[in-house]
Amino acid sequence: MLDYEGRVFRPPSEAYSLIVQVTIGCSHNKCTFCDMYKEKKFRVRPLSEVKRDFDDARRMYRRVERIFLADGDALMCQSAHMAEILRYIKELFPECERVTSYGSPASILVKKQEELDLLHELGLQMIYLGVESGSDEVLRRVNKGETAEEIIHAGMMVKKAGMKLSVTCIAGLGSTELSEEHAVKTAAALSRMKPDYIGLLTLLFELETPLMRDWREGRFYLMNPVEIAQETLTLLEHIDAEGSVFRANHASNYVNLAGTLNRDREAMCQKLRQALAGKVQFKDERYRAR
Numbered sequence: 252m253l254d255y256e257g258r259v260f261r262p263p264s265e266a267y268s269l270i271v272q273v274t275i276g277c278s279h280n281k282c283t284f285c286d287m288y289k290e291k292k293f294r295v296r297p298l299s300e301v302k303r304d305f306d307d308a309r310r311m312y313r314r315v316e317r318i319f320l321a322d323g324d325a326l327m328c329q330s331a332h333m334a335e336i337l338r339y340i341k342e343l344f345p346e347c348e349r350v351t352s353y354g355s356p357a358s359i360l361v362k363k364q365e366e367l368d369l370l371h372e373l374g375l376q377m378i379y380l381g382v383e384s385g386s387d388e389v390l391r392r393v394n395k396g397e398t399a400e401e402i403i404h405a406g407m408m409v410k411k412a413g414m415k416l417s418v419t420c421i422a423g424l425g426s427t428e429l430s431e432e433h434a435v436k437t438a439a440a441l442s443r444m445k446p447d448y449i450g451l452l453t454l455l456f457e458l459e460t461p462l463m464r465d466w467r468e469g470r471f472y473l474m475n476p477v478e479i480a481q482e483t484l485t486l487l488e489h490i491d492a493e494g495s496v497f498r499a500n501h502a503s504n505y506v507n508l509a510g511t512l513n514r515d516r517e518a519m520c521q522k523l524r525q526a527l528a529g530k531v532q533f534k535d536e537r538y539r540a541r
């Protein structure tokens with residue numbers, strides 16, 4: 252086992268990947284709904300430490316096909332630093348088929364297009380980007396740190412570099428007050444980015460966050476399953492992202508949806524309409540998780 256610092260998060264699709272921390276924590280760490288890296292102070296790990304982890308992994312595993320670079324904002328390290336890591340991976344794990352990482356919008360926007368192009372050339376194949384919402388007002392309220400336009404631009408830079416783009420959005424993030432705007436503008440943002448993968452999560456509180464405190468103290472309303480289904484239906488009705496794989500089959504979702512846009516959009520809308528008509532059961536709160 253590698254020695255990880257604090258809790259390590261990874262996308263569900265990286266369940267069987269070798270995970271190595273390139274950075275610790277998240278450089279932004281201020282989104283009001285996020286509890287992932289609150290106990291960590293952001294820093295870039297020295298190359299020698301990262302290389303030592305890879306050396307240990309090489310001794311432990313005969314075959315490593317997938318590598319996920321953690322933590323929340325691995326791409327925030329300088330391009331030369333990341334390039335060196337990617338070269339080391341190529342040398343040490345010639346069998347590796349896929350290297351991926353989280354990339355916050357800021358960590359992408361701070362780079363030139365040529366730098367992203369180079370990182371892709373060196374083996375970085377996919378970036379997981381937290382879009383959360385296409386509404387500037389929702390993004391402002393949850394303190395995401397960027398506007399929708401900036402996030403869309405970051406996503407498009409990733410795609411232009413030739414990398415795959417996997418994004419997540421969060422149903423319920425604007426509460427009922429901004430639900431319609433959140434759905435319509437998120438659909439518009441996704442339609443422009445046309446990510447390879449879209450993951451729609453549903454807002455859920457587990458550990459203490461500023462937004463959870465607002466909810467507990469009556470300043471934020473947490474939408475119920477019917478309201479979430481309506482919002483998701485609005486989002487799907489407005490989306491035009493040909494070829495994007497759409498998934499809302501995460502533990503946090505009340506109704507599981509999965510399909511390829513735009514082909515399966517109507518079938519997913521139909522399932523939501525059935526849920527709203529009481530013909531499909533919502534997931535019980537006890538089985539939801541983040």
Ligand code: SF4
Pocket residue numbers: 277278279280281282285286287288323355381395
């Ligand atoms: S950028 Fe991502 S990891 Fe960082 S605080 Fe926001 S949601 Fe959490």
